[in-house]
Amino acid sequence: MTRADRPAPEPLPDSRPAWHTWTVRAVATAGLAVVAWACLTAGEAVVHGHPAYAVWLGLTVLGCALVLWRSLRPRRAHRGWRRALDVALVVGAVVWIAATAWLRPFTAVEPALAALTSDGEVTVTASATRIELAPADGGDGTAVFFQPGAKVEARAYAAVLRPLAEAGHTVVIAQQPLGIAFLATGAFDDARAQHPEVERWVVGGHSLGGVVASSEADEGDNHADGSAPVAGLLLYASYPAGDVSGTLTAAVESISGSRDGLSTPAKVEASRADLPAGSTFTVVDGAVHAYFADYGPQPGDGDPAITHDDARDQISAASVRFVDSLGS
Incomplete structure (x- = not known):
């Protein structure tokens, strides 16, 4: 067979x-x-x-x-x-x-998307790892590096951070792997390497991004490698994971919302002990956690008592005042 x-x-x-x-x-x-x-x-x-x-x-x-x-x-x-x-x-x-x-991200909505358009004041560029808002005239020597909150799309911060670029400061927003700031801990070093012209940095972040930014600011104080120092820490509805009051030499601006259901006023107030003496705390009355970017409502958040536009204007204004003060 x-x-x-x-x-x-x-x-x-x-x-x-x-x-x-x-x-x-x-x-x-x-x-x-x-x-x-x-x-x-x-x-x-x-x-x-x-x-x-x-x-x-x-x-x-x-x-x-x-x-x-x-x-x-x-x-x-x-x-x-x-x-x-x-x-x-x-x-x-x-x-x-x-x-x-x-891990599904919170998607950016208007007016953040409109703020990503280049014009005569601000040049916007984007890559897989960062979004940059650069003053069209080159700006001054102070730049801002920003870590988004957990799962929040980086584009959602364009509207609230664009006034910093309009005021003359280059802004770099990290595009985090899986939307988790702890997976983008090397992004600040990359931004420093890409911008050797910067004289001083402000490191900031929203929520979990602010926790990581606090560590980056603390570590960035040591710039023996010749890189530009970290002159400021900008916290949006956030606080450090541990006590940096005795090690952080950068100036600190903490901006929070009085109706925040996630980074609650009590948690932000408790963070005073973990931050250096002289840190500034700005509370936006009536603002909630999701008002620090443009991505819609967030589960677990509080109920706002002001409009998003009003809150965004106050957050941007406080941010510009803080960053401007570090270059004087």
């Missing part, structure tokens, strides 16, 4: 429990649904932000598609440690999908 005459092997019977097969398919389908939801509701942020989240979504699609394809093929049931591994993989997939949903 030749090989061609031999009967084809019978297909492998599928001996997996039905519940396992359908659980795997349900989890994979949920993963694809989460990716679709993220793209539909935050597609602009995915496209214009740091590419890390787009890569994350792509890997999720590939993984879920592979799992669905494999679930259609007959396989024998696993026993012992291999069954435990199957369960662990399902649990890991659920955690991954939950993280995918949690």
